[in-house]
Amino acid sequence: MRFLAKESLTERLLFIELIAWWEGSVSNKHLVRQFEISRQQAYQDIKKYQASYPDNLERNNNGFTPTSVFTPHFISLDVNQYLEWFSHGDLTPVRREHRQISILSLPPRNVAATVMRALVQGIREKKRIEVDYVSLSNPENDGRIFHPHTFVNSGLRWHVRGYCEKSRDYRDLVLSRFRGEAEVLDESQNGFEDDMPWQTELTLILQPDPRLSADKQAVLANDYQMENGQLIIHTRAALANYMLRELQVNTKMLDGTPEAQQLVLVNLDDVKPWLFGG
Template sequence: MRLSRSGEIKLPIHVIDKEAPLKWEVRQRLTLLEATVLWTDCLGTRDLVNAFGISRVQASNDIGLYLTLFPGSLLYDRSRKCYRAGSSFQPHFLRGTPEEFLHLLKSAAGPDGPVLVLLGELPPVEIVSPLERELRLDTLQAISQAIRESRCLQLDYQSLNREAPVTHTLVPHALVYNGYRWHMRAYSESHGEFRDFVLARIQGKPLLREIRDQNAAADTAWQTYVTLRIGPHPGLTPAQRAVIEDDFGMQQGEVTKRLRAALLPYFLRLMHLEIEPHAGSAREQQIVLLNAEELRPWVRF
């Protein structure tokens, strides 16, 4: 491996059998390579080095292998000193769908990131998931780019409160999954405040505009963390309370949950919690907020 004067990596030429199966570890690295190009449009050897703990030479070999398998799929950008998608680029190891990217984000958002367990036999598993809302790939790509580059978006948004879409100029800073659907947290120039916008309600492809200095640091509800104290519904019998306390690992009759104030309403919906004390029956609600009054200022449905 060597560098040209432009900084481009001179990749080795691979002579391979394209029909031969790739080793598992090689396929994993090529999959990450492809995902990086697809979702950030800028791939450097350091991306692979940092992700897999491999040498720079090995990372360069992986890029060279990808180009051998799929000629013309990557082009070197001298100004950014990275590889970007070429005119013939298309996913081969991924499906390249919005749902795939969002599932990746959900996995990566966990405390330890995605974990792959290699076992010979696993028990049968069925997962009940909510219906997926329709999303456009180019919409998600534009939002992701706007967040990375601190740029604003001009888009048409269809809310439930209006008969026709309304054009908004937004400066997004985060994507959020609330257990049922995806939305973006963004500063709305139309409303003069930070709000949530459901991705599935964006009409057409958003237009990327200029860089804005509005960012997450000014989003008070996003930067503020609140702690929920949750306990068994007081209407339960002592035996039922003991069951609920065991279910949620409660200590001395309560368990706590810390989250961003902006996400509080979504967590309450997800857990069927009411801000009003004991609004639901003990059988239906089972758990209640023990500090509802101090959380009330952050609840806005």
């Protein structure tokens, strides 16, 4: 869905900030594509933003870039806001809680805008990037050359998927674990087309834990709209682990309490080769 010219000026000013901060520059073209407005209207919107917040953006050959003293007035600096737009092309409205509705808000993870700009450029232009990365198994800065191809939301956090030259394989790297500056290099020869787990479609067959009573199994069957007592999910093999984790399906061992386990994976032998550590 694209926004039309009738959308509020506030949304367009938010969009100016969003693109400038996370992509490194914003131009009239961004506004024209997103809101289907004229170039003259886009020019007026940026001019309005500059007049209201003169210290935030400066002009260069690519459009308008954030200054060193950039201060957000419309965006949250939570990378989720940008990635929701990047994924769907829609601006995510600010969540407002109603007194009869409460929405769980997970704590934001710190993601450097400079790294995001390099990753976005790498994905769009199919280029390699050089960047430092840390993990729980290796908390020291570890330089890597990475070929990003897709951002992945695993439920609790965002990853970027691509080819890692150090691992010599495709990997998911957690966005909040990149460190320092990222440098965009030359063209990548390892795109998503060669990512076998990404290209492989996998079927997950789940059913209620058979240790549950028939009545309890019927509750779960209704919850998940199962057919013939089974839930069929089609997913990329690379995402199977995340899907099972979100459904709280333990493939290593059964929980001692069936009410805690709830669902079991029927076709484990088919799925296991694609699971982490499988």
